[in-house]
Amino acid sequence: MDGAAVFDDWQMGSNVAAERLQIDIAGWEGPLDLLLTLARNQRVDLKAISILELVEQYLAFVEQARGANIELAADYLVMAAWLALLKSAMLLPKEIEQDPSPEEMALRLQLRLQRLAAMRDAGARLLGRDRLGRDVFARPSPEGVRTIRRRLWDADLYELIAAYGQVRARTAPALHVVAARRVMSLDTALQRLSTMLGLAIDWRDLISFLPPEVSGDLRRSALASSFVAALELARTGQCELQQEAAFAPLYLKAKA
Amino acid sequence: MTGDPIPDYERAVEAAVFASAAPLTPAEIAQFVGDGDVAGALRAIAARHAPGGIHLVERGGRWHFQTASDLAHLLRREREEPRKLSRAAIETLAIIAYHEPVSRAEIEAIRGVQTAKGTLDVLMEAGWVRPAGRREVPGRPLLYKSTADFLTHFGLESRKDLPGIDDLRAAGLLDPVDVAMDGFRFDDGVDGGDDAAGG
Amino acid sequence: MTGDPIPDYERAVEAAVFASAAPLTPAEIAQFVGDGDVAGALRAIAARHAPGGIHLVERGGRWHFQTASDLAHLLRREREEPRKLSRAAIETLAIIAYHEPVSRAEIEAIRGVQTAKGTLDVLMEAGWVRPAGRREVPGRPLLYKSTADFLTHFGLESRKDLPGIDDLRAAGLLDPVDVAMDGFRFDDGVDGGDDAAGG
Numbered sequence: 001m002d003g004a005a006v007f008d009d010w011q012m013g014s015n016v017a018a019e020r021l022q023i024d025i026a027g028w029e030g031p032l033d034l035l036l037t038l039a040r041n042q043r044v045d046l047k048a049i050s051i052l053e054l055v056e057q058y059l060a061f062v063e064q065a066r067g068a069n070i071e072l073a074a075d076y077l078v079m080a081a082w083l084a085l086l087k088s089a090m091l092l093p094k095e096i097e098q099d100p101s102p103e104e105m106a107l108r109l110q111l112r113l114q115r116l117a118a119m120r121d122a123g124a125r126l127l128g129r130d131r132l133g134r135d136v137f138a139r140p141s142p143e144g145v146r147t148i149r150r151r152l153w154d155a156d157l158y159e160l161i162a163a164y165g166q167v168r169a170r171t172a173p174a175l176h177v178v179a180a181r182r183v184m185s186l187d188t189a190l191q192r193l194s195t196m197l198g199l200a201i202d203w204r205d206l207i208s209f210l211p212p213e214v215s216g217d218l219r220r221s222a223l224a225s226s227f228v229a230a231l232e233l234a235r236t237g238q239c240e241l242q243q244e245a246a247f248a249p250l251y252l253k254a255k256a
Numbered sequence: 257m258t259g260d261p262i263p264d265y266e267r268a269v270e271a272a273v274f275a276s277a278a279p280l281t282p283a284e285i286a287q288f289v290g291d292g293d294v295a296g297a298l299r300a301i302a303a304r305h306a307p308g309g310i311h312l313v314e315r316g317g318r319w320h321f322q323t324a325s326d327l328a329h330l331l332r333r334e335r336e337e338p339r340k341l342s343r344a345a346i347e348t349l350a351i352i353a354y355h356e357p358v359s360r361a362e363i364e365a366i367r368g369v370q371t372a373k374g375t376l377d378v379l380m381e382a383g384w385v386r387p388a389g390r391r392e393v394p395g396r397p398l399l400y401k402s403t404a405d406f407l408t409h410f411g412l413e414s415r416k417d418l419p420g421i422d423d424l425r426a427a428g429l430l431d432p433v434d435v436a437m438d439g440f441r442f443d444d445g446v447d448g449g450d451d452a453a454g455g
Numbered sequence: 456m457t458g459d460p461i462p463d464y465e466r467a468v469e470a471a472v473f474a475s476a477a478p479l480t481p482a483e484i485a486q487f488v489g490d491g492d493v494a495g496a497l498r499a500i501a502a503r504h505a506p507g508g509i510h511l512v513e514r515g516g517r518w519h520f521q522t523a524s525d526l527a528h529l530l531r532r533e534r535e536e537p538r539k540l541s542r543a544a545i546e547t548l549a550i551i552a553y554h555e556p557v558s559r560a561e562i563e564a565i566r567g568v569q570t571a572k573g574t575l576d577v578l579m580e581a582g583w584v585r586p587a588g589r590r591e592v593p594g595r596p597l598l599y600k601s602t603a604d605f606l607t608h609f610g611l612e613s614r615k616d617l618p619g620i621d622d623l624r625a626a627g628l629l630d631p632v633d634v635a636m637d638g639f640r641f642d643d644g645v646d647g648g649d650d651a652a653g654g
Contacts, residue, residue: 029344032368075369107440111433115366118429123350125419127341130411135328137474138320143275143522143530145288153581154537155545157387157609158380161618163542164549165628168620171567172629262506270508271526288529304507307461309469323470330467330488331474360625374627389616398622 031079034058036113036120046114051106052090055083071216182218184211189225190232193252197239203251206230262304265289269297270312279318279408316407316414325411344375349384353406353418354430357388357399365432376400384409461503464488468496469511478517540581543574548583552605552614556587556598575599583608 028034038057039049062080065072086109089102130136196209210222230252233239242251268289273280282294298319302312311324323331341349348371351363364371379385384406390396402415412418421430428436467488472479481493497518501511510523522530540548543566550565551557563570578584583605589595606613623629 029367030369104437104440108433108437111436112366112368115429115433116368118424119347119350119354119366122354122419122421122424123346126350126353126410127346129419130325130328132322132409132411135332136322136325136411137331137470138322139274139473139520140476142277145272145276145529152537153540153544153577153583155540155548155609156383157611158383159540159545160549160552160609161387161623162377162381162628163545164553164617165623165626167546167550167566168623169629171565262508267508267523268526268529271522272529274509274520275522275530307466308503309461309466309471310473321473323474324466327467327470331470360622371625372627373625376625377627380626386610387616387618387622389612398618 030073031058031076032112032116034061034076035079035109036116039113040117046110046117049110049113051109052087054109055087055090058083059087069215069219182221184214184218184222184225186225186228186232189222189229193226193229194233194238197233197252197254201254203242203253206250206252209252263297265292266297266300269294270301273298273301273312273319274321276320279315279320279404281318285319313411314413315411316404318404318408320408341378342375344369344372345378348375349379349402349406352379352385352400353402353415354421354424356401356415357391358401359391359397359399361397362432363400461499462496464491465496465499468493469500472497472500472511472518473520475519478514478519480517484518540577541574543568543571544577547574548578548601548605551578551584551599552601553617555600555614556590557600558590558596558598560596562599 272288388401471487587598587600
């Protein structure tokens, strides 16, 4: 396995792609949100956007994310599959009968984007209004008016249903689901690194110590744990470290 | 500054609204001050205060006094942003207000993502959204709608004052996609198979 | 009713005094609205409001608005706030509403804790719960159900409008409290008047 090539790949995940397409999944609320962002980049009315261009941008994004080993949630992939279908339908000759027609599919997507954009816009306009307690103020400590019907006890619907929710949550049989989160522990990395170091004679890139089959989050975890393990081995005098510059490959060698 | 003396009934209405801890409907006001032309009194009070620094306003059929909005820059309290809402919560609030009554599935159809736990909870706790019965279709989904407190907080006299609601309605943007699709002519019947994209 | 337009400075003073939780000294007012003839503005505001139902008054060098004294009969005499229901009471009320008719033993089984004698009394006193016969099993336990007054108070058409378990889960209401509160800021309740004084 060529260490340098792997390193390029890793670097792309962190730097290049971030600059080019801003692969920042956390910033989007699902595929429709991403599509809307891409559509707005066309800088035209949502009624006039090019759906084909939009579809190609989305598919390019998904490809890039995969290339950068970014794990996409299932709904992004479902949308990608649907858009790939739409794209091929749009490129097919017109004579071929399709149901639903590509125009219809494209229009449906466009309508959904318009609706989401409208509500996002409406939300922003709502928040920009003169809000009570921020822009306009009511009287903070009114005297209060004489009560017509004395109500000794007070409670609202939210409190009522929230209380019921909590009763049910409290008394429901405890069911603990631990989200599957694959990590490489520090111990594992330490063991793996010291074993492999014993076999190596020359300087080797830290990346080349990672298990070749891992990807995504697990790969990131393996990299982080191996880095810490390398520091630990250097501290205890079992290996030497060498790095030309910040973000340059980090090389390890067993201490003679 | 002298003018006609202010009628006692109007003064009483003014005092009741001013002293009340919560906004009052005309019916509630009448319970305090006795029967009379509450609406006329409210109009007169609002007009009398209009040039001043305190305004009488109607929000969702309830009346209260508040500071004039053009003075916001003097009184605004930066630290006390009433509630910091997530983007999901803002969108959900807008969808409920503009489409009410609306089910969670309908909210999700517009947003294209599932509603995270806690989004509706935050809006209900703020008192801006509440359950509003069920839709009589299979599954009887619970419906949500906005509250009078929502109108009060955002300075809306009624839902008709929601920003741009008339334009959105006229443009069909408050109709579900399926309804809008029916308005277009296609050779083939509309097929729901592409709903998979809804996620 | 038109007269000379009210100067902006006077309007600002008026709004600042109105929006303050505590009476303000002229110096505190100036911190909000900037330097100017605060005393003159206060005199003008007091004169403008004199014929109405709201008066601007000075007490020990501090100014605040209050209801005109001849209208005091509208005001609450005893400052008795409605009390918040206890945690146990609101849970018990919720269980009765969701499961009615239900016996005390059943309520305890659902809550997982014993119900104090007074809890049901409070709910009955509030008029939200009433006895509803006995269950024909050994011991013939008394059953409880919710009242029409309960529906009215909580703005429900019928008990069917209560959100179901799935709705509660989706809204985030089945989460532990601390999770549900996460990312949610409350007003800290500090009023601007004290800030101005402290600034």
